[in-house]
Amino acid sequence: MPTSDAHAAGARYAIARLLGEFADPNTEERYRKSVQHRIARHLRHVIGVWGALWLAFSLSDLHYYGAGAQYFLMLGCRVAFVGLLGGCAMWIKQKPALATDGRLITAVTILGFTQVFAVYFISADDEIRWLAALTIVLIMGVFVLVPNRTMLAVGAALYGAVGTMICVALNISETSALRMAVLALMLFMPGMAGGMAAYRFDVVRRSEFAALEQAEQEIERRRELELELRRQARTDPLTGASNRRDYEALFAQERRRAIRYGRPLSICVLDIDRFKYVNDTYGHGAGDAALVALADICRVAMRDADILGRIGGEEFVLILPETTVDDAVAFAERLRLSLAAANIQAGAHNFRLTATFGVTTLTEEDKDIADLILRADLALYAGKDGGRDQVRSN
Numbered sequence: 001m002p003t004s005d006a007h008a009a010g011a012r013y014a015i016a017r018l019l020g021e022f023a024d025p026n027t028e029e030r031y032r033k034s035v036q037h038r039i040a041r042h043l044r045h046v047i048g049v050w051g052a053l054w055l056a057f058s059l060s061d062l063h064y065y066g067a068g069a070q071y072f073l074m075l076g077c078r079v080a081f082v083g084l085l086g087g088c089a090m091w092i093k094q095k096p097a098l099a100t101d102g103r104l105i106t107a108v109t110i111l112g113f114t115q116v117f118a119v120y121f122i123s124a125d126d127e128i129r130w131l132a133a134l135t136i137v138l139i140m141g142v143f144v145l146v147p148n149r150t151m152l153a154v155g156a157a158l159y160g161a162v163g164t165m166i167c168v169a170l171n172i173s174e175t176s177a178l179r180m181a182v183l184a185l186m187l188f189m190p191g192m193a194g195g196m197a198a199y200r201f202d203v204v205r206r207s208e209f210a211a212l213e214q215a216e217q218e219i220e221r222r223r224e225l226e227l228e229l230r231r232q233a234r235t236d237p238l239t240g241a242s243n244r245r246d247y248e249a250l251f252a253q254e255r256r257r258a259i260r261y262g263r264p265l266s267i268c269v270l271d272i273d274r275f276k277y278v279n280d281t282y283g284h285g286a287g288d289a290a291l292v293a294l295a296d297i298c299r300v301a302m303r304d305a306d307i308l309g310r311i312g313g314e315e316f317v318l319i320l321p322e323t324t325v326d327d328a329v330a331f332a333e334r335l336r337l338s339l340a341a342a343n344i345q346a347g348a349h350n351f352r353l354t355a356t357f358g359v360t361t362l363t364e365e366d367k368d369i370a371d372l373i374l375r376a377d378l379a380l381y382a383g384k385d386g387g388r389d390q391v392r393s394n
């Protein structure tokens with residue numbers, strides 16, 4: 001890979017240090033698209049488990065608060081939240097990009113923490129200790145819930161940890177600085193460990209994506225190069241017409257088909273008239289431009305199945321499958337007129353060209369295209385002798 005390409009690839013796949021995501025928004029978008037279905041499926045499963053656990057905790061509510069109004073209010077909140085989770089899961093199923101975007105599930109997670117925080121204000125010391133322990137588990141869960149966007153997960157985990165510290169400080173009756181420090185340790189440890197693991201995981205997954213995409217691009221580049229080399233090996237670089245090896249092989253195929261199905265096959269050779277004069281008068285570059293223009297005019301006139309080959313110099317051959325000699329003569333006549341009418345432009349020069357055409361058709365004795373070219377050339381020479389700019393057949 002040339003150095004400038006390597007630099008461009010480096011910039012395209014650079015990972016922003018803080019976020020652990022691709023710095024280039026297009027690359028990040030392609031990456032997220034490539035993983036969105038897998039992550040969305042995984043997230044829906046996790047949401048299902050979260051919902052089930054959220055409901056299951058109503059058992060602990062029953063244990064701590066008894067079957068009173070408070071319990072039923074909390075049960076109602078839990079059911080409403082599980083309904084919200086179900087809605088999210090369905091939305092993510094419809095729009096998997098929401099899963100890799102991460103903002104929706106982060107918002108829902110923050111809402112979940114907030115619901116837990118509210119419970120601190122109606123709880124006694126015992127329940128508060130139990131709630132703080134629960135929050136530690138929730139903080140670890142955040143990194144499973146918010147895959148792919150480490151910084152959003154860290155934000156939600158911080159919200160959970162700081163909120164818990166505040167709720168505990170406000171609601172517990174007996175506390176000390178040491179106890180709060182221990183609680184802080186217990187809350188921030190899982191957040192830090194989870195954040196570091198998620199960050200590494202995100203970066204590794206993105207590096208793998210970059211390596212895979214670069215490998216695919218390299219394969220594609222080589223495939224295109226190979227196609228181009230094959231094309232160059234088959235064509236004349238100036239006019240894009242088939243070279244001798246290619247038109248001989250293509251003719252052999254057409255000949256087999258024509259003989260097997262008893263179909264006509266003709267060829268037409270054409271040679272530009274007084275081409276030496278064009279070169280001598282306007283220069284070799286103008287001569288080259290004239291050859292390119294001639295090939296283009298042929299391509300416009302011919303059918304898709306016809307083959308244009310460059311025999312050499314200013315002589316070309318057109319292989320015309322499914323064409324009788326009469327039709328080939330009529331085709332050559334049309335081509336002759338188009339060429340004569342065309343205004344050839346080469347730099348500052350404008351000039352006109354004519355050509356002489358020799359037409360012949362396949363016979364059973366013809367083994368390869370050289371046999372036909374020989375015959376068509378005889379007709380062409382007769383045309384040159386007869387004053388040029390005409391079609392002859394043989």
Ligand SMILES: Nc1nc2c(ncn2[C@@H]2O[C@H](COP(=O)(O)OP(=O)(O)OP(=O)(O)O)[C@@H](O)[C@H]2O)c(=O)[nH]1
Binds near residue numbers: 277283284286288314
């Ligand atoms: N510019 C250019 N000229 C070419 C190329 N190949 C052959 N020629 C020139 O084509 C000219 C052919 O000249 P001649 O064979 O005398 O034929 P002519 O001048 O076309 O005369 P007639 O065929 O008798 O009408 C020569 O000047 C070659 O140098 C090419 O690829 N580019």
